[in-house]
Amino acid sequence: MLNVLSGFAVVIFVIAIGFGVGRLRLLGPNAVYTLNMFVFWIALPCTLITFMSKTDIAQLFGPNLLVVALSTLTTGFLAFLGYRWITRRSTEDSIIAMLACTYCNGSNLGIPLAAHLMDDPTLTLPVILFQVGFYGPLSVLALDMRTGKQTTNFVCSTLLTILKNPLIIGATIGIVISLLQHNTGFTLPTIVADPLGIIADATVGCALIAFGMSMAEVRVLQPGLSPRRSVWAASLVKTVVHxxxxxxxxxxxxxxxxxxxxxxxxxxxLPTGQNVFTYAQRFGVNKVLARDTAVVSTGLALPVMALIMVLLHV
Known part of the structure; x- marks a missing residue:
């Protein structure tokens, strides 16, 4: 239990440092964007290549992926029906509420947490593969059909983005290396593996600092603007029911x-991912709910995850 609490204490401490840096604006006005882009485009792919090359590929497509899919679809179905019935809002608003209750922050927060708490960042890959390859595009298609905004190009670009996603590319490279290693004994040369490892080591710190800085810049649950009850309900569904x-x-x-x-x-x-707000903003539906749920669920997720680790006696 002490190891669990100390692990989360480290995470919270680093996020708090990022929050302080953000409040003091020590790194300038665009630092959050720059750090997040470094993490997303460079550090996370290097992390995935490094760990995937040593991972049993069967673990990715086993029970973990099936539970991700089943739990997400079940929770999403219940959230969609509940929101639609209770609030009497439109189908497109209900789709965003469904995503707010189910779409995880599997990359920028999930990978660093998995790396620090469980020593295996590849544990989040089933979430990333399911969301990026199926759940996200299907939701975008549904929103496109419901809003009638003639966003066919956006749907196509979303599908194309899957193929250009650095996490998918990094994971694919890692899988290829792992298969080569398993079948031929091939290993990455030191001249390649060492630089990848150095960059991968920067992932957790940079991601958590950037996350803390981003929390210092947002205002949520504003009176008269935010649907507070719906935000709290969606956040609890995401961090407890899911x-x-x-x-x-x-x-x-x-x-x-x-x-x-x-x-x-x-x-x-894991808390609600930022992609939900991106979809809400693009289609002009339920934007405040998407934004506020991402922030509130993040605040709830850390203590809930700590409690989960304690209850499961890890």
Whole structure:
């Protein structure tokens, strides 16, 4: 238990440093964007290549991926129906609410947390693969059909973005290296592996600092503007209901225990990803709910994830 609490204390401390840096504007007005771009385009792909090249590929497409898909779709279905029925809002608003309750921050926050807390950043790959390859594009297509904004080019560009996503590229390279290593004994030359490792080591610190800085710049739950009840409800569904459903599937369908069950539940407890706000802004629906839920669910996710690790006795 002390190891769990100390692990989260480190994460919170680094985020707090980032928050202080952001409040004091020590790194200038565009530092958050620059740090996030470094993490997304350079550090995270290097991390995935480094770890994927040593990973058993079967783990990616096993029970973990199935639980990610089942728990996300189940929670999303319930969230969509609940929001539509309670608020009487439109279908497109309900789609954004569904995404706010289910779409995880699997890259910028998920990978650093998995790397620090469980020593394996590849644990988040099932989430990234499912969301980037299926859930996100399908939701965009549904929003496109409902809003009637003639955004066919946007849908096509979204699908094209999947192929150009640096995380997908990094994971693919890592998978190829892993397969080569398994079948031929090939390993990355030191002259390549060492630079990748150095850059990968920067991922956790830079990502958490950037995240803390971004938290210093946002204002949420503003009176008269934010749908506060819906935001809190969506945040609780994301950080409590979603992981509970993942635990149910993990235990009763796959008989998961120990580290596998922990990974399944922690992935589901990740907060709402920023892509939800991107979709809401692009289609002009439920923007405040998407933005505020991303922030509030993040504040709830860390203590919930710490509690999950304590309850599962890891």
């Amino acid at each position: 992981p509970a459903i993942a635990a149910f599937y993990g235990v009763f369908l796959f008989d998961a225990t120990s580290q596998l069950l922990l990974a399944m539940v922690l992935l589901a407890a």
